[in-house]
Amino acid sequence: MRARLVVFPVKGRNWCFSRSIDPLVSEPASSLTPSTFKQLWHRVSSSKNSNHLELLTDFISLKMNRAWVGLETAPQGSLKNKIHGLGLKLLARVKPSEIFLKSISKEVTNLEVNYPSSLNARLVRRRLRHIARRGTIIHKNYLYGSVSLLPLTFAFSVLPLPNIPFFWILFRTYSHWRALQGSEKLLLLVSDHSQSQNLAASNTKASADEGNRSENETNKLPASSWVLKPSSELDELVRRTDKDDGLSKCVISEICKIYKLQTIDVLKYRDSM
Structure with a gap:
C-alpha cells in the first residue's frame, strides 16, 4: 500500500510531517478483530502463525474506540460528557510527530513524499530519517515508562469512580507502541x-x-519503496510565510485542503517549540 506524505516548513525550523487522508484506502475491517475475550482466546489458541501481540493490541484498540464513542455521544453535562471533554484536552497535548508516526502502519510498502520544489531532496530525506530514528528512541523509552505505570494506576480501580488514570496510561502505552512501529517502518522505507x-x-x-x-x-523492500515528488504549487504556498509567525492559518488550511491533511495536526507543528 502506498502512503502519501507531505513535508514542508511551517515556522522557522519547524517542519510539518503529515500523511494525506486517502478515502480509497480503508483500515482493516473491525470484523476481523475479536470483540470479546472468548473470541480473542479462540483466535490466539487456534492460530499458531499469527502475531498474538498484534491481536491483543487490536482488541484493546477496538475496546478503547468503542468506549470513546460512548463518551462522545453522552448527554451534555453528564459525567461521561465531562470525561470526554477532559480526554480532548489531554489529546490536544499529544505531539504531532507522534500522530504522524502512528499513521505509518505495517501495511505501508511505498511512500510518495511531496515537498516544496525549492527544498533540497537530500535535506527532505534526511529530515524524514531523523524523525524516524528519533521516534524509535523516544517512543521506546516512553513505552517502557507507560508499561511500568500500568500496575500503579490499576490500583485506583478500588475507588468508586472511573479509573481515568489507568485508561489514559493504557491509551498512551498503545499509542507509543504504534508510534514505535511506525518509526521503525518509516526508517526502513527511507x-x-x-x-x-x-x-x-x-x-x-x-x-x-x-x-x-x-x-x-x-x-x-520493493524495488522502489519511496518516491520524492517536488511540488511547485506547494512551494508557492509556503513562500507566503511570515518570518516571525510562520505560515498563517489561512495558508495552512489551504494546504490541508489541497493535500487532504488534518488542519489541527499541522497547526500543532507551527505552535510547537
Missing part, C-alpha cells in the same frame, strides 16, 4: 540501502557483485 537499490536499478554500469549485495540487503 533508509540508505533503499536508495542504493533504486540507484542500482537505474545504473547500468553497476557491478554484478554490488547489485547482488544491494538485493540481499533489501530483500524485504
Whole structure:
C-alpha cells in the first residue's frame, strides 16, 4: 500500500510531517478483530502463525474506540460528557510527530513524499530519517515508562469512580507502541540501502557483485519503496510565510485542503517549540 506524505516548513525550523487522508484506502475491517475475550482466546489458541501481540493490541484498540464513542455521544453535562471533554484536552497535548508516526502502519510498502520544489531532496530525506530514528528512541523509552505505570494506576480501580488514570496510561502505552512501529517502518522505507537499490536499478554500469549485495540487503523492500515528488504549487504556498509567525492559518488550511491533511495536526507543528 502506498502512503502519501507531505513535508514542508511551517515556522522557522519547524517542519510539518503529515500523511494525506486517502478515502480509497480503508483500515482493516473491525470484523476481523475479536470483540470479546472468548473470541480473542479462540483466535490466539487456534492460530499458531499469527502475531498474538498484534491481536491483543487490536482488541484493546477496538475496546478503547468503542468506549470513546460512548463518551462522545453522552448527554451534555453528564459525567461521561465531562470525561470526554477532559480526554480532548489531554489529546490536544499529544505531539504531532507522534500522530504522524502512528499513521505509518505495517501495511505501508511505498511512500510518495511531496515537498516544496525549492527544498533540497537530500535535506527532505534526511529530515524524514531523523524523525524516524528519533521516534524509535523516544517512543521506546516512553513505552517502557507507560508499561511500568500500568500496575500503579490499576490500583485506583478500588475507588468508586472511573479509573481515568489507568485508561489514559493504557491509551498512551498503545499509542507509543504504534508510534514505535511506525518509526521503525518509516526508517526502513527511507533508509540508505533503499536508495542504493533504486540507484542500482537505474545504473547500468553497476557491478554484478554490488547489485547482488544491494538485493540481499533489501530483500524485504520493493524495488522502489519511496518516491520524492517536488511540488511547485506547494512551494508557492509556503513562500507566503511570515518570518516571525510562520505560515498563517489561512495558508495552512489551504494546504490541508489541497493535500487532504488534518488542519489541527499541522497547526500543532507551527505552535510547537
